[in-house]
Amino acid sequence: xxxxxxxxxLLGWGGAGLALxxxxxxxxxxxxxxxxxxxxxxxxxxxxxxHQAGIATPVQDRLHFAAFDVTTTERAEFVRLLKDWTEAxxxxxxxxxxxxxxxxxLAEAPPDDTGEALGLKPSRLTLTIGFGPSLFAxxxxxxxxxxxxxxLPQFPGEALDLARSNxxxxxxxxxxxxxVAVHAIRNLARIGFGKVVVRWSQLGxxxxxxxxxxxxxxxxxxxxxxxTRNIAGTETDxxxxxxxASEQDGPAWMAGGSYLVARRIRMHIExxxxxxxxxxxxxxxxxxxxxxxxxxxxxxxxPFLKAMKPDAHVRLAHPDSNGGSTILxxxxxxxxGTDGLxxxxxxxxxxxxxxxxxxxxxxxxxxxxxxxxxxxxxxVGSAVFAVPPGVRDAxxxxxxALFEGK
Amino acid sequence: xxxxxxxxxxxxATLVALTAVTGCxxxxxxxxxxxxxxxxxxDDACETSRKTVGAGHVELAVENKGSKVTEVYLLFPDDRxxxxxxxxxxxxxxxLTAEVKAxxxxxxxxxxxxxxxxRQALSVTGATTAKRDPxxxxxxxxxxxxxxxxxxxxxPKVKVFTDAIQAGNLAAAQSAYAPSRIGWERTEPVxxxxxxxxxxxxxxxxxxxxxxxxxxxxxxxxxxxxxxxIGAEEKTLAAQLxxxxxxxxxxxxxxxxxxxxMANGAKELLDEVATGKVTGxxxxxxxxxxxxxxxxxxxxxxxxxxxxxxxxxxxPALVTELDRQFAALNALLDKYRADKVxxxxxxxxxxxxxxxxxxxxxxxxxxxxxxxxxxxVVK
Numbered sequence: 001x002x003x004x005x006x007x008x009x010l011l012g013w014g015g016a017g018l019a020l021x022x023x024x025x026x027x028x029x030x031x032x033x034x035x036x037x038x039x040x041x042x043x044x045x046x047x048x049x050x051h052q053a054g055i056a057t058p059v060q061d062r063l064h065f066a067a068f069d070v071t072t073t074e075r076a077e078f079v080r081l082l083k084d085w086t087e088a089x090x091x092x093x094x095x096x097x098x099x100x101x102x103x104x105x106l107a108e109a110p111p112d113d114t115g116e117a118l119g120l121k122p123s124r125l126t127l128t129i130g131f132g133p134s135l136f137a138x139x140x141x142x143x144x145x146x147x148x149x150x151x152l153p154q155f156p157g158e159a160l161d162l163a164r165s166n167x168x169x170x171x172x173x174x175x176x177x178x179x180v181a182v183h184a185i186r187n188l189a190r191i192g193f194g195k196v197v198v199r200w201s202q203l204g205x206x207x208x209x210x211x212x213x214x215x216x217x218x219x220x221x222x223x224x225x226x227x228t229r230n231i232a233g234t235e236t237d238x239x240x241x242x243x244x245a246s247e248q249d250g251p252a253w254m255a256g257g258s259y260l261v262a263r264r265i266r267m268h269i270e271x272x273x274x275x276x277x278x279x280x281x282x283x284x285x286x287x288x289x290x291x292x293x294x295x296x297x298x299x300x301x302x303p304f305l306k307a308m309k310p311d312a313h314v315r316l317a318h319p320d321s322n323g324g325s326t327i328l329x330x331x332x333x334x335x336x337g338t339d340g341l342x343x344x345x346x347x348x349x350x351x352x353x354x355x356x357x358x359x360x361x362x363x364x365x366x367x368x369x370x371x372x373x374x375x376x377x378x379x380v381g382s383a384v385f386a387v388p389p390g391v392r393d394a395x396x397x398x399x400x401a402l403f404e405g406k
Numbered sequence: 407x408x409x410x411x412x413x414x415x416x417x418x419a420t421l422v423a424l425t426a427v428t429g430c431x432x433x434x435x436x437x438x439x440x441x442x443x444x445x446x447x448x449d450d451a452c453e454t455s456r457k458t459v460g461a462g463h464v465e466l467a468v469e470n471k472g473s474k475v476t477e478v479y480l481l482f483p484d485d486r487x488x489x490x491x492x493x494x495x496x497x498x499x500x501x502l503t504a505e506v507k508a509x510x511x512x513x514x515x516x517x518x519x520x521x522x523x524x525r526q527a528l529s530v531t532g533a534t535t536a537k538r539d540p541x542x543x544x545x546x547x548x549x550x551x552x553x554x555x556x557x558x559x560x561x562p563k564v565k566v567f568t569d570a571i572q573a574g575n576l577a578a579a580q581s582a583y584a585p586s587r588i589g590w591e592r593t594e595p596v597x598x599x600x601x602x603x604x605x606x607x608x609x610x611x612x613x614x615x616x617x618x619x620x621x622x623x624x625x626x627x628x629x630x631x632x633x634x635x636i637g638a639e640e641k642t643l644a645a646q647l648x649x650x651x652x653x654x655x656x657x658x659x660x661x662x663x664x665x666x667x668m669a670n671g672a673k674e675l676l677d678e679v680a681t682g683k684v685t686g687x688x689x690x691x692x693x694x695x696x697x698x699x700x701x702x703x704x705x706x707x708x709x710x711x712x713x714x715x716x717x718x719x720x721x722p723a724l725v726t727e728l729d730r731q732f733a734a735l736n737a738l739l740d741k742y743r744a745d746k747v748x749x750x751x752x753x754x755x756x757x758x759x760x761x762x763x764x765x766x767x768x769x770x771x772x773x774x775x776x777x778x779x780x781x782x783v784v785k
Contacts, residue, residue: 071767108666109781163759194731194771197763 042121047093049390050256051244054128055328055353056233058212060174063204063332064181065262065349066189067132067167067383068196075139079403081195085129085171085188086397095122098187114190117183125175127184129398130260130385135168144402146254148245148356149386152261156369157378164264164381167199172260172351174330178205200381202264204332204349211328217291217299221333221346222272222376224284225291228299229319231328242326242360243353253401256389258353261327261361264334264381267347272376283372285312311372322367327352327360347377357384441465443528445513447494448472452515452524461508461532467501470494474518480504480528481512486599486662492519506530542665542783545712549668550659552708553593557655560589564651568644571626574636583630584694585749587623590651591698592705594678595671596661597654606650610687621646624689631691669713669780672706676773679703684766686754696742696751699765703739706776707732713783721782724775731772738768 045053072078088098099112136145171188175181182203189198208220209227212234217225231238240246247255272280281287285294285308293303293314308315319326330353335346354360368374388399442465444455449472466489468478473496480488480502488511489504508530514523567586570578590597590608598604605615607622614620621643629640682688683699710728718725742752757765 071771106781108669108784110777190774193774194727197767197770 043124044094044122045124045126047090047127047391048393048396050392051258052126052128052387052390053093054126054172054174055243055258055330055387056211056231056239057124057126057174058233059207059210059330060124060126060181061176061205061207062174062178062181063207063349064173064178064185064201065204065351066171066173066185066201067199067262068169068171068189068192069199070135070138070168070196072195073138075403077195078139081192082399082403083397084191086391088187088191089127089184089398090391090394092117092184092187093122093125093127095120095125098191114183114186116186117180120177120180123175123177123180125173125180125184127188128172128174128387130170130172130387131399131402132167132169132383132385134166138168139403141402144251144253146245146249146251146259146386148249148254148259148358149384150357150362152357152382152384153362153366155365155379157374158382159378159380160382161380164200164202166383167385169196170260170262170383170385178203202334202349202381203336204334206333208331208333208348209329211330220331220348221267221269221335222280222284223288224280224286225299226331227329228286228291231326238326239328242355243328245355249355253405254386254388258328258355258387259357259360260385260387261350261352261354261357262381262383262385263350263379265348265350266345266378266380268376268378269344269346275376282309283313283376285309285314309372311370313368313371313373316368316371317364322364325359325363327354327364329353353387442467443513445469445478445515446471447476447478447515447517449474449517450524452478452513452526454513454526454528457527458529458531459506461506461530463503463505464530465501465503466491466513467499468494469499470496472496472517477516477519478502479512479514479516479523480506481514482662483510483512486601508532539716541716545665545668545716546663548712549709550661550663552712553596553658553661553663556589556593556705557651557658560586561648561651561655563589564648568648571636571644572641576630576634576636579626579636580630580692583623583627583692584689584697587698588701588749590654591678591701592708593658594702594705595667595674596658596663599661600654600657603650603654603657607647607654610690622650623647624691627689627691665713665716665783666780668709669776669783672709672779673773673776675702675706675709676769676776680766680769680773684762684769686757686762689754693754693756694751695754696739696757697749700739700743700749700751703732703735707736710776710779713779717779717782720785721778724778724782727775728772728779731768731775735768735772738765 045057047053070078072081091098097113097115097118102111102113102115102118105111133145133149133151136142136149171185173181173184175184185201206221207218209230210218211230211232213228213230213232217228220226231242233239243258245254245257245259249255275283277288285303286292286299287294290297291299292301293308294312295304295307296302303314303318305315305318305320315321330351332349332351333346334349335344337345339345352361388402391398440456441459441463443459445466445468446453447468447470466478466480468491470476475496476494477490477492478494478500479490482488488506489502491500491502494500511528511530513526513528516523563582563586567579567582570582597608605613605618608624609618609620609622610624611620611628625643626640626647629635629637679699679702683695683702686693686695688698689695710732714725717728739751740746742757744750
């Protein structure tokens with residue numbers, strides 16, 4: 001286990017902190033390459049790379065996801081923001097405070113960093129930016145909008161709340177410590193005041209799918225294992241085939257990027273909890289204990305889809321029922337307390353990454369129209385984003401290829 | 407205003423921060439022994455090495471020789487705080503600094519951090535404070551004049567409001583309510599620095615301390631809009647409002663104003679909007695929140711305008727941003743009134759959630775850069 005320096009130590013060591021941060025980041029990469037889920041939670045995840053961190057990266061425990069609307073009409077100002085955000089994200093991912101830090105600066109000015117992450121470990125924080133379809137109508141970007149970034153069609157049964165949907169931009173913050181994730185979004189929102197506004201945001205906990213299949217599969221709030229067949233961060237072939245956009249897919253600025261669908265899926269918790277075990281298992285097509293597919297003994301046994309009920313969730317969602325369509329899921333459970341009727345306001349904040357939204361989420365979701373699970377869930381928020389490739393080095397910034405070409 | 411507890415605490419904290427800050431930015435002349443006052447605190451005494459000191463920067467070198475944690479205050483004679491240091495442990499030393507003008511002051515030690523403290527008088531001699539940028543002094547003088555003008559202009563409008571109440575004219579009182587508040591709302595940080603007046607005139611029901619009688623504008627607002635009646639109690643309260651605001655008018659010229667307090671005051675006015683007005687909590691019965699909102703923005707803009715040329719030298723980018731955001735917020739507010747001079751704003755209960763968010767976003771867009779104005783002024 002690598003002992004990584006705390007934020008406070010990094011702050012105190014000044015210039016030396018830079019080098020130490022880099023070492024810590026390097027060691028985290030080695031850990032994530034091992035594919036295990038047994039991560040040292042204190043480590044930093046490398047911010048720079050071909051792809052953005054936070055997609056194939058082993059899923060952290062906590063989420064703060066925020067969608068923003070752009071209010072500035074000046075391209076230069078928006079580009080400035082993307083650069084400022086990148087710099088702040090780079091520092092926070094390394095476990096360092098934003099700007100001049102949270103204390104010790106001018107007494108008359110509010111500190112650059114809000115300070116609640118001081119003394120906390122980097123906690124594998126990843127920050128991942130995405131550009132929504134509505135962004136491309138601005139700043140003369142219409143010609144750069146990827147074909148794969150469609151406006152999602154309407155799906156039967158959904159009841160979308162516009163106040164929890166869409167957005168020109170999104171930032172996904174994942175970390176093992178909720179305070180670290182919240183700190184990151186809070187600081188980015190603050191840097192963005194006057195240029196972007198928060199449209200909606202969502203906190204998540206209890207990851208509901210794993211990108212590290214050797215580890216135990218997590219359970220969703222319905223008590224079922226979720227993500228048994230998810231794409232692993234180590235499966236380079238499947239990532240290339242199903243997740244990363246290529247040069248040929250077009251446009252060029254998206255090469256190495258991916259497309260994100262975010263859905264707030266409310267669960268009718270109380271009615272689900274009154275449902276018989278038999279029906280619960282029939283709805284999913286797996287047993288509740290092991291997670292084994294119908295008729296099989298173990299979770300990872302190959303499912304025999306025809307043994308499941310025709311409307312079983314696993315049967316309908318399985319790649320074999322969708323012409324091979326596969327997505328990388330990275331969802332989190334959420335609960336925002338109770339609603340006005342005393343019902344748990346809870347469910348799944350579904351995050352799916354794919355090479356093309358049309359072949360990925362849309363195809364599968366259409367097929368789920370007859371899903372037995374629909375009786376117990378409702379999609380209430382929705383958004384789709386083009387997630388650009390990674391920030392390559394210290395001179396690069398989020399979206400540079402979009403705004404400046406290669 | 408925010409709940410009184412918060413407001414008073416904030417006002418006190420602001421003064422403390424300001425004076426402390428001013429102290430830091432002036433050259434303290436280290437080694438200049440006659441600028442230092444030694445304060446020896448024990449559990450039952452508070453000894454000071456000097457009883458007089460020249461105006462300007464002073465430093466209190468405190469040693470706690472007692473057995474209890476103590477705190478030391480430099481106070482104006484009316485107990486307003488110039489500077490303070492809390493939590494001075496037994497056997498420890500602390501320093502506090504301040505910039506003082508000529509006049510009478512009090513140094514108070516509070517063993518156990520309780521009570522009014524053990525007090526020593528301090529006379530500050532001389533005609534001037536430490537060296538200051540004349541442009542800053544001019545800005546302060548002009549802002550002081552503005553605060554006085556606002557108070558002077560408010561009283562006649564308050565009289566229109568209270569005369570309508572005395573006459574039992576509900577409709578006339580309702581229409582005079584919001585205009586009577588404009589001058590107060592424009593200069594709220596100055597007004598709130600008088601910790602005794604603010605709770606009397608501008609407290610909301612949820613801001614009352616235990617045992618505090620509810621008086622002032624919002625109590626009358628409730629009578630006029632919710633209860634829809636004017637009784638003897640309301641007439642008494644109306645008379646008291648005039649009395650309390652006359653007190654404010656007389657004292658507003660004595661308020662401690664510094665360049666940093668002006669800059670921070672401008673930000674606080676936006677904070678008032680962000681916490682109280684944009685939610686509709688401030689004028690929950692009359693829904694005239696947008697009038698207060700506009701007045702808060704105007705007051706902030708006045709302070710900013712007076713400091714703008716100084717900030718321009720130190721941080722031109724900030725000035726560009728503030729000009730832009732003030733214009734954007736004012737343009738947005740103009741959508742809610744018939745013309746650009748009228749104070750007849752749309753009733754806030756007619757403002758939709760989406761519109762409130764747009765207003766809130768515009769306030770954040772202005773308040774965030776405004777929070778950097780104080781630093782730009784004292785750089």
